Amino acid sequence: MEKTVYLDNNATTQVDPKVVEAMTPYFCEYYGNPSSMHDFGGKVGQKIKEARETVKEFMGASLASEIVFTASGSESANMAIRGVLEANKKQKHIITTKIEHPCVLNLYKTLEKEGYRVTWLSVDNDGSLDPQELEDSICDETALVSIMYANNETGIIFPVEKLAELVKRKNPKTKVFVDAVQAAGKIKLNVKDTQIDLMGISGHKIHAPKGIGALYIKKGTIVMPLIVGGHQERGKRAGTENVPYIIGLAKACELAQNALKDESTRVKALRDKLEKGIIERIPNARLNAAVENRVPNTTNIGFQYIEGELILLHMSDAGICASSGSACTSGSLEPSHVLRSMGIPFTALHGSIRFSLSRFTTEDEIDYVLETLPQIIKRLNQFSPFQKELKALGA
Amino acid sequence: MWDYSEKVMEHYRNPKNVGSIDNADAIGEAGSLACGDMLKLFLKVNKDGIIEDAKFQTFGCGSAVASSSILTEMIIGMHIDEAKKITNKQIADELGGLPPEKMHCSVMGHEALEAAIANYYGEEVQHCAEEKVICTCAFVTENELRQAIQEKGLKSVEDVVTATGAGSGCGRCHGAINKLLQEAQKPKMDLSAMSKTQQIININNVIERFIAGELRKDGGDIELVDVDGTKVYVKLRGACASCKNALMTLKYFVENTLRDHISPDIEVIEV
Numbered sequence: 001m002e003k004t005v006y007l008d009n010n011a012t013t014q015v016d017p018k019v020v021e022a023m024t025p026y027f028c029e030y031y032g033n034p035s036s037m038h039d040f041g042g043k044v045g046q047k048i049k050e051a052r053e054t055v056k057e058f059m060g061a062s063l064a065s066e067i068v069f070t071a072s073g074s075e076s077a078n079m080a081i082r083g084v085l086e087a088n089k090k091q092k093h094i095i096t097t098k099i100e101h102p103c104v105l106n107l108y109k110t111l112e113k114e115g116y117r118v119t120w121l122s123v124d125n126d127g128s129l130d131p132q133e134l135e136d137s138i139c140d141e142t143a144l145v146s147i148m149y150a151n152n153e154t155g156i157i158f159p160v161e162k163l164a165e166l167v168k169r170k171n172p173k174t175k176v177f178v179d180a181v182q183a184a185g186k187i188k189l190n191v192k193d194t195q196i197d198l199m200g201i202s203g204h205k206i207h208a209p210k211g212i213g214a215l216y217i218k219k220g221t222i223v224m225p226l227i228v229g230g231h232q233e234r235g236k237r238a239g240t241e242n243v244p245y246i247i248g249l250a251k252a253c254e255l256a257q258n259a260l261k262d263e264s265t266r267v268k269a270l271r272d273k274l275e276k277g278i279i280e281r282i283p284n285a286r287l288n289a290a291v292e293n294r295v296p297n298t299t300n301i302g303f304q305y306i307e308g309e310l311i312l313l314h315m316s317d318a319g320i321c322a323s324s325g326s327a328c329t330s331g332s333l334e335p336s337h338v339l340r341s342m343g344i345p346f347t348a349l350h351g352s353i354r355f356s357l358s359r360f361t362t363e364d365e366i367d368y369v370l371e372t373l374p375q376i377i378k379r380l381n382q383f384s385p386f387q388k389e390l391k392a393l394g395a
Numbered sequence: 396m397w398d399y400s401e402k403v404m405e406h407y408r409n410p411k412n413v414g415s416i417d418n419a420d421a422i423g424e425a426g427s428l429a430c431g432d433m434l435k436l437f438l439k440v441n442k443d444g445i446i447e448d449a450k451f452q453t454f455g456c457g458s459a460v461a462s463s464s465i466l467t468e469m470i471i472g473m474h475i476d477e478a479k480k481i482t483n484k485q486i487a488d489e490l491g492g493l494p495p496e497k498m499h500c501s502v503m504g505h506e507a508l509e510a511a512i513a514n515y516y517g518e519e520v521q522h523c524a525e526e527k528v529i530c531t532c533a534f535v536t537e538n539e540l541r542q543a544i545q546e547k548g549l550k551s552v553e554d555v556v557t558a559t560g561a562g563s564g565c566g567r568c569h570g571a572i573n574k575l576l577q578e579a580q581k582p583k584m585d586l587s588a589m590s591k592t593q594q595i596i597n598i599n600n601v602i603e604r605f606i607a608g609e610l611r612k613d614g615g616d617i618e619l620v621d622v623d624g625t626k627v628y629v630k631l632r633g634a635c636a637s638c639k640n641a642l643m644t645l646k647y648f649v650e651n652t653l654r655d656h657i658s659p660d661i662e663v664i665e666v
Contacts, residue, residue, distance in 0.1 A: 109563070113553045120566065307431065309456035313407060335431065337563070350431040350454075383413055383460060385435040385452035386428070 003319040005365040009205075010152050010182060010298060010356035011323055015248075016207040022251035023209075026244035034241050035232070048241055051250035058253035059199060059216050060190035068215045068233045069246050073181040074103035075226070076200030076215040079237070080177045081107055083223030084144050084198070085116070091143035091173075095119045097129060099338040100148050104179055117141075125343045126291050127156040131166055138170040145176050149183035149199075153338040153354055154289035155298025157187065164195040175221065181205055185256035186263055186295040197221045203245070207358070208252035212245035259359045267357050268296035270366050274355060275299045277370040282377050283394035286348050288339060297357040300339070302348025303377055304393065305386040311353055314376045320369055322355050347389070399457060400491035406461035411468055414450045423511025425503045432459050432500065436466070436507040440515060444475045451507075458490075458497040462504040465489050470508070479512050481505065529575070530568045535561035540572065541651060544579045545659060552576070584657050586625060594622045601656045602629075606649055617649065625660040627653060
């Protein structure tokens with residue numbers, strides 16, 4: 001298959017060629033150790049300093065020293081959560097949501113085993129949290145509240161700034177961690193004006209390579225390191241800096257910052273066109289998160305009475321890459337915990353597909369999907385034992 | 396991506412015999428919408444008992460569609476009594492194998508075929524009893540939990556959550572999971588404290604009360620041959636492959652029932 005229409009940017013993104021270009025000299029030319037005494041290494045140290053400044057600007061932090069480079073979004077989350085709990089061993093209560101990314105979800109499940117009490121906040125059919133439920137859950141014992149900025153499957157944005165204020169009003173000692181992996185590069189981050197203490201991002205979701213991430217730690221927040229060793233990252237994360245990738249992340253942040261307008265206008269228009277087009281052309285299609293407050297690149301659509309893996313396989317044959325929270329993908333055999341939490345009906349749950357765009361998505365690609373997908377679904381509908389139900393929907 | 400064989404890919408891309416048959420001589424169904432897999436099989440059988448045509452409609456993943464498709468190809472032209480002998484393994488083998496996580500797709504094909512054949516002979520189609528779902532967030536059934544607890548030796552609710560996903564959502568089922576764990580952990584009867592005759596009487600009682608009846612409904616039977624410690628030797632006879640659970644074979648059914656009623660250490664051996 002020659003044609004590839006990549007609409008799975010919430011899984012990972014194409015590395016921007018400009019990012020590769022920025023990184024390249026740091027492999028064979030400027031390979032010095034930023035900690036070295038000689039000028040050859042010192043120059044690299046200077047570049048790391050500039051990179052930290054750029055990432056600071058991107059996240060909207062006050063100080064470059066609030067940014068720690070990590071190896072991934074998962075590491076950022078683990079460092080924030082474990083680091084805060086390590087630093088404060090007396091409080092044993094954590095609050096989070098049922099729809100966090102597995103990297104956070106599974107960490108909390110581990111912490112539950114280690115003796116922490118975890119409160120899991122639920123979402124309603126629109127995917128929104130109930131602030132009252134959050135407020136009622138906070139107590140003296142609460143060490144940490146963690147809420148994702150935007151959900152990876154539905155794109156729904158949570159009002160993390162307001163929720164952080166609420167947390168601090170109820171218990172000023174409670175720390176707030178926000179997993180911003182799916183929000184970064186899609187909406188503007190401005191962490192300094194909020195009460196958020198920790199915020200994580202990942203490079204490969206914003207056109208940097210895999211293997212680099214960052215964690216914002218508000219000045220004065222004590223976080224114990226996960227990796228102990230040298231003095232790198234002000235002692236917060238030991239290990240010689242991953243220089244080329246840090247340079248790459250900074251370049252990606254700069255490009256993403258400049259593309260925010262494109263994201264909220266052109267990319268959003270393409271997403272809306274795709275969404276509207278699918279709903280109009282395919283009678284058994286159903287929008288799973290019909291809310292305005294979503295990141296501009298994501299849509300999640302349920303195709304009723306057919307199964308998601310089969311749709312993905314047939315789309316893949318047509319060169320279209322998307323993903324699914326359906327039972328049969330990704331080895332888990334379980335339908336998406338996010339869509340389940342939102343009460344998506346059985347009829348659409350197993351046939352739900354996420355399309356996620358990026359600034360590299362073109363109108364031609366969206367037109368191709370709108371042309372191809374209805375034929376695929378029409379054919380797959382014929383396989384379904386629910387002919388009567390499909391007919392009732394007009395399919 | 397799953398590691399699907401060429402044959403599986405061929406059959407989910409271009410499945411054979413999709414559709415329904417008007418005035419079908421037999422119809423069989425397996426699975427459900429909630430489970431994420433469902434198969435409906437239609438047969439046209441001539442007066443000599445030869446399957447002249449077979450069609451299917453499947454709600455399911457690539458391997459579910461491929462299993463259905465290959466099954467129809469296998470049985471067309473076959474005598475219905477021959478078709479009855481097809482096993483789920485044969486369906487999977489015909490496809491060049493299935494990933495282990497997808498074996499249930501071939502089981503579903505087998506179940507639908509069984510149901511269709513029962514329907515042909517005018518027997519009451521044995522719908523799999525609606526299973527009790529313990530965890531409604533992750534859709535985990537009681538049987539699945541019991542099986543996981545036994546096979547993986549799970550000891551705590553946390554173990555169950557990690558291994559099965561049950562209880563990972565709202566957590567309301569934690570009490571029910573705990574009950575299953577307790578049931579699995581304590582032996583109902585102490586076999587080692589019994590004489591061999593007592594062992595045989597007790598096991599036979601469970602077989603007669605809870606197992607044999609189920610099997611006989613479908614023309615099968617079970618006979619206790621010997622007991623040696625926790626090993627129970629049985630002879631299984633006749634067409635007793637009726638399904639209790641999409642994933643559970645007959646041996647599991649016998650073993651689980653004995654484990655539930657007597658002791659979790661019991662091992663069933665077919666002779």
